[in-house]
Amino acid sequence: MKFKRAAGIILHPTSLPGPDGIGDLGPEAYRWINFLAESGCKLWQVLPLGPTGYGDSPYQCFSAFAGNPYLISPALLLEDGLLRRSDLTDRPEFNPIRIDYGLAINWKLKILDRAYENFKHQKNPTLNNAYRRFVEEEADWLNDFALFMAIKEANGGVSWDHWPKELRTRQPQAIDQFKQSEADRIQRHAFRQFLFFRQWLDLKAYANQKNILIIGDIPIFVAYDSADAWSNPELFYLDEEGKPTVVAGVPPDYFSPTGQLWGNPLYKWEIHRQQNFRWWIRRMQATLRLVDIVRLDHFRGFAGYWEVPFGMPTAEIGRWVKGPGKELFNAIREALGDLPIIAEDLGVITPDVVELRDSFNLPGMKVFQFAFTTDPLDPFLPHNYETNCVAYTGTHDNDTALGWYQSAPEKERDFIRRYLARSGEDISWDMIRAVWSSVAVFALAPMQDVLGLGNEARMNLPGRASGNWCWRLHPEAFNPVILKRLKEVNYLYARTDIERTAQTELPPNYPL
Template sequence: MKKSGILMPVSSLPSAYGIGAFDSAAVTFAQQLRRSGQQLWQILPLGPTGYGNSPYQPIALTAGNPYYISLEDLEQRGWLMPDELPEPQIHRDRVDYGWLYATRPRLLRLAFSRSEIRDDPAFIAFQQQEQVSDYALYMALKDHHQGAPWYEWPEALRFREEAALVQARAQLKEEVAFHAFTQYVFEQQWLKLKGEVNALGIRIIGDLPFHAAYDSVDVWAHPELFALNTKREMEKTAGCPGDRDQPQGQNWGCPLYCWPAHEQEGWRWWISRYAQAARWYDGVRADHAGGCLSSFAIPYGAAPSAGHRVPGPGSALFRALRAAFPELEIIVENDGLHPDVTMLAAQCGLRDMRVMQVSFDYHGTMPDEYPHDCVCVSGTHDQDTLTGWLNRMSTEEKAAVKAYLHTDEEDVWSLCAQCLSHLMHTGCEICIIPMQDWLHLDSHARINSPGTLGENWMWRMHRGQFHDQLEQLMAQISRDSGRVLSEKP
C-alpha cells in the first residue's frame, strides 16, 4: 500500500521555549499526523549544531542536540522549578539561537545539579560508551578552552596523547559528567517520544549527514579516517562545483574521507553510526549518497573553481550497511538528475528519491513517470517552499506547470494545492511533503538556502497553524490517493 508523510524538523515544532523539543508539542504534532492520514514523519539530523546552526555539520555525528531536551520533562522530574523556566515563545516563527546559547546551558546545568544521577548504574554504563565518552570529554575541553576548535588546543590534546586525556578527564570530571548527562536525558526523551509516535502507527525517518565538520568529535577522535596531513590539517576540503542555482560552487570546509582506512577497518565507524540510527529511527535518509561515487575536492583555502573529482568507495559502503542492517529502510538522497546515484540505490537495495521542483526546473522526469518504488517529494530542506517556488517563476515557467496540471488557474495558492494533490496521486510508494507546503507558506518559511548564512534553519510553525480543517483536507487527499492509514495502528 502507498504511504505518505510530512517533512518537519524537530526544531520547527511549536514548543514553548524557543525551539522544538521532545515535549507535548511533539506528541500533539504526531497525533495530528495520525488524524490527517499520514504514516511517516521525516525529520532533519538531530545532532548538536555549531557555527551556522546547520544540522548537516554537527559537533558530533552520533550525539543529540541538547536544545531538544524537554524542559517540561525536567520540571516534572523536579530538576527545574516552574519559576525557573523562561517565558514561553509560542507565537514566534523563528528559532533564536543566540538566546538559546545564552540561556539553555544554565538550565541544563541546574537540572544536572539536582538530578542525583551520577551514581546511577545505568548512567555510569551509558557514560562508558565510546561515542558518549568521546563527546563528553570533547565538549568539556571545548568549554575549558573558551570554545576554541580542537585544532587550536595544546598539542598533547590535539594529538590525543593518553596521559593528557587521562589528566583532562580527572581535572574536568564534573564537566564531562554534565555533557554525558545531556546525552543520557536526550536519548531517554527521544526514545520515549519515538515509542509514542510509533504507537500511533507513524514511523520516523531520520537523516544522516554524509560529511563530518572539521571541528567535530568525529575528526578529533578518529583522525585516521579523514584525509589529513601529519599535523592533522586539511589540505583539501569537500564541496561541490557550480551549477545553475550556485554558479560559483560551494566549499563546505569539511575534510574528505580516507576511504582506504574505512575499508580496512571493515566500515566499523559507519556501521556504528547506522547501529545508532537503527535504534533512533524506523528508516533513514542517507544525505549526499553520491559522495560514495565521488567527492569534489578543493585545495585548502581555494575557490570551488579550483576543485576536482576524486573517487569514493562506490557501492562497497552501502553494500556493507545493507548487509549489517537488512531491515532498515535506507533512502538515498537524489534529486532524480543523477542516474549513477539511481544505479547505486538499485545495486544496494536502497530506495531512490525524486523531487518535483527539480523535475520542472531541469526538465527531468515528470511525476507521472516517477518509479513506483521511489520516494517522491515536492521539495527538500535545501529548496524553496512550493509557494515560494511558484511565486518566483517566470510567466513561461508557470505556464509549463499549468499545462502539466491541465489547469488555467492563476492563483498561486490554488496551484500549490493542485501540485500537492497531483504528487500524492502518483504511483510512488512513498510521498513526503514538507509541512510548509501544506501550510502554503512563502519563502519566509524556507529552511535553508545553500551557500548562504543568516536566516537558515530558523523556521518554526505557530501553534494553531496545523488546524482541524487542514487535517481534514490532508486526510481526504490521502484517502483519495490510496494513502490511507488503517484505523488501528
C-alpha cells in the first residue's frame, strides 16, 4: 500500500495521564488525539494492545486477539451508568508519572468487577443488546479466550501447563463441566472485552475523524501462556503434554554474546500452509479492525528464524529455519487486499529478508540512533534513506534520544554533532528535525524525545525482567510550547496538510 508523507508520535495508551494509576481510553486519550491533530501530526503509533501477562510486557500477551482490560476507562464507565461515583471513592493514591502495575491492576480489576455486577443488575436494553451482539460477532476468538482466562483465574493465575491435565488438554467432559460451574466467571472476562472494544473503537473513530491514522503492532510470535497456544496446540511445536519442543530467540551477535532466548513457541508452518494460513489471516484482520496500519515486529522471522531446543539456558545453540515467506503474505493479500504493513527489519538482515520485504513493497524501518557507529555510508543516516521507509529518532526498545546521547561514546557524539552541525544542547529536537526533513514517507519519534527527556523516561530495556513499560506523561505535558514546535516542524518539512499558494505564471517570451 502506498503511504502519504506524514509524521507522528509513539505513545502507548498506558503512558497517558489519568487518575487511575495507568493510562486509559478515557478523556486524556481524547485530549491526546486533539493535541496530535492541532500539531499537524497524522500518525499515532501504539504498542500491542493485548492483555498483558508476566512482566507487564505488551509483547507477551494472553491473546493475539483480545484487548487489554487495564486500559478501560472508569470515567467512561461512569458515563455509561456502569459505575457510580461511590464506586470510585476508595481509589488509591497513585504516582502520576510512573505506573505501579501491582497497585494499578488490583484497582482496575476491582473497578471492572463492580461494573460487571452493576451491568448484571441494571436494565439497560441498549447496552445489553450491544453486549449480546459483541459476544456473537466475536465468538470465533472470544469463547476460547474467556474460557482460558477463567480457568487460569480459577487455578491461581498459573501458566496453563500447570493446570489439571483434563483442562490442559481440553478434554470435552472437563471443559463442559467447567463451563457450567464457572459460567459467571467466564462471562465476566467476556464482558471486560466488550468494554475494551467499545471504548477503543470509539477512540479510533474519533482519531480517524481528526485525520489521525493509528499504527499498531503485531509481534511475530505469541506468548506460550496464551489462549492462542492453549486452544490451537496443533499450530505450534508442542508435545503431548503441551510443552514446547523448540522456542524462539536470536543467535549471539555483537550486542549479546549468548543471543536472546525469547522462549515463545514456534509455528508449525506446514500446518498453517495446509490451512491456507487461516489463523494468520484472522489475526491480521482482527488487528486491522483496531488500527489502520500494522508494524510487523521481527519481520526477518518470516523469511528465516532462529530455532532453539526447549530447555536450553541461552540461545547459543540453535539453527536457522526457513519461514513461510511469500506464501503467507500472498494468502493475506488475497484475503484482505493491499497490505498496510511496516516491516520491522532491524538487526542482521540477509538478502532473503530484503527480497521478501521489497517484493510486497513494504517500507522498512530506519532508526537514527543507530547511524553513528560507522561512517557516512551508514544506511541509518537520513541522506541514505529511500522514500519507502519509516524513519524514527528511536523506538520503545531504545534509550531516549537524550539518554542515548549522554551515554554514547565520544566518537559517536562527535559524529552526530558534525552531521547535524549542532552543539548537542538540544539533541532530541536536532534529531527530530533530521528525521522529519528526510525523504522517508513517515517520520516518528517517541513522545519522550518530543519532550526532551533523558534515560529516566526510557520505556523498555530488552533483557531486563522488571521495571519496564512504566513511564507516563505528566498531566501538563500537552503544553503550548511543545505544540508549537511540533506544528512548525510538521509544516516546514511538508508532513502535514499544506494549502499551496497559487504561483504567478510567467509572461509569454519571458527570458529563462
